[in-house]
Amino acid sequence: MSASTIPNIRNFSIVAHIDHGKSTLADRLIQLTGGLTAREMTEQVLDSMDIEKERGITIKAQTVRLTYPAKDGQTYILNLMDTPGHVDFAYEVSRSLAACEGSLLVVDASQGVEAQTLANVYHALDAGHEIVPVLNKIDLPAAEPERVKAMIEEVIGLDASDAVEISAKTGLGIPDVLEAIVTRLPPPKGDREAPLKALLVDSWYDAYLGVIVLVRIFDGTLKKGQRVRMIGTGATYEVDRIGTFTPKMTAQDLLGPGEVGFITANIKEVADTRVGDTITDEKKQTATPLPGFKPAQPVVFCGLFPVDAADFEDLRAAMGRLRLNDASFSYEMESSAALGFGFRCGFLGLLHLEIIQERLEREFNLDLIATAPSVVYDIKMRDGTKIDLHNPADMPDTMQIEEIQEPWIRATILTPDDYLGGVLKLCQDRRGSQIDLNYVGKRAMVVYDLPLNEVVFDFYDRLKSISKGYASFDYTITDLRAGDLVKMQILVNEEPVDALSMLVHRTRAEHRGRAMCEKLKELIPHHLFKIPIQAAIGGKVIARETISALRKDVTAKCYGGDVSRKRKLLDKQKEGKKRMRQFGKVEIPQEAFIAALKMDE
């Protein structure tokens, strides 16, 4: 028995920087190979969740099987594995790549190589992929295909001389992409007679069908009724449905080597499936399981609390629902003196956090307060024990702490030359240390080591505003380093607000404390009494602001007859009311919690 090539199949991904046109190209490929009718094509197909559509980003890896009659007279099955484009989901990128042999590298011909182009193409090269460069958006007047080809060769080291030039928008060049997939990407290899060996690429929960598992077969065959074993978890299941996405779910009798498809097998929860696991036949097991992946670890934590305490059970139920589909999101119950009952939640990154919060608020109609995002700190105690600190409120007594370690990242930033000064200053201000600085044409490529704690709040927003949206950013977590970190508390009306406490580097504490007090002064409405706002480290106040006592009529300052302005102000106040929390005698609006953390330097 030996592996042979399966000549009429190609498995491929599209890797690209966000917004370079990956989804548009995928839709064109589906359209051209007749996977859907024109009416079904009205919406972008691969981005299926609402929020993905609205924000135009791809989150969950999906797959489509296309049938393509090529110029050589043969008909090919092309399996397109979609990959997410954002840094938070790098893990999902690598697992989709493991299921294919090649990638299309899509680069916007008016923009050029960006930070995530690099990160994603390196993932693809790591996965052993053959890569076809595709220059998109050549319909734009600003497109400079020759310059971008040179950039691909210089920065990535790929031969771009035969890059395919296309416009995913107009459809120009799409047939060339299909031909390139068939002629330039390698076919899969596999042994049909060997015991089943399949990769568990992804899984998600469907309200009607239960857990759906996306698989890529390497050896053997998989069919309905077969009993399979997941090697990692040891669980066994009987396959009750099997098929492919065209992109509609289509039943098949059997999947063989090189094929990609789905199974259902009466699996109760997504958490019962481990992405990267090897699926084999229960009776005839493979002797060589696939290498698998490290599970995605949450790196950013924050507390989520209902504004209205009566919503707690609804929040619990909603989190359970989201978790069904997203095993990388974690939560456990937490109670806070100020905020009551809520949950401590773990996320893959800030975007992941925002998406989950938004879904909870929008799909489940919940009003939430999010506390300051925090990274996970490793604390070594004097008695030799170690603590993983997810919540600054739980920080042990400093006298007992030997050392605090924090996660560091290596960040790659590409920016037009004009903004380089601002970008370097930002990195420097965030305790960064410069590793590399290069020029590629008129763009600078900067590599910095930075503490993740300085990046989680607003680094990305700041970078975008400094560079007018032109800089791109990608990072990987590298190591843990000891840091002189202290817990800073915020006191409103002499009472500590746990939800606003954070670990900061000692050298940054005063600056940060002052900025937070100033911001809170703007955001907390006047009350009938004076409210002191203080930042303190271990009982020592390092910054202070005071909110003066109330002027009764909020509209008083709108003298003159501008009625609509008055009404707006009153409406705004009413809106604010709904989303306020009572802290002792003080009401703090929800916006204050997040806004206080997003500070201008």
Ligand SMILES: Nc1nc2c(ncn2[C@@H]2O[C@H](COP(=O)(O)OP(=O)(O)OP(=O)(O)O)[C@@H](O)[C@H]2O)c(=O)[nH]1
């Ligand atoms: N002019 C022009 N615009 C394009 C072309 N291809 C895509 N676009 C536009 O570029 C934007 C981004 O395209 P998407 O396909 O959503 O980008 P994406 O890479 O899938 O983004 P993510 O899903 O977030 O990774 C959209 O507004 C598209 O309409 C093209 O060939 N020409």
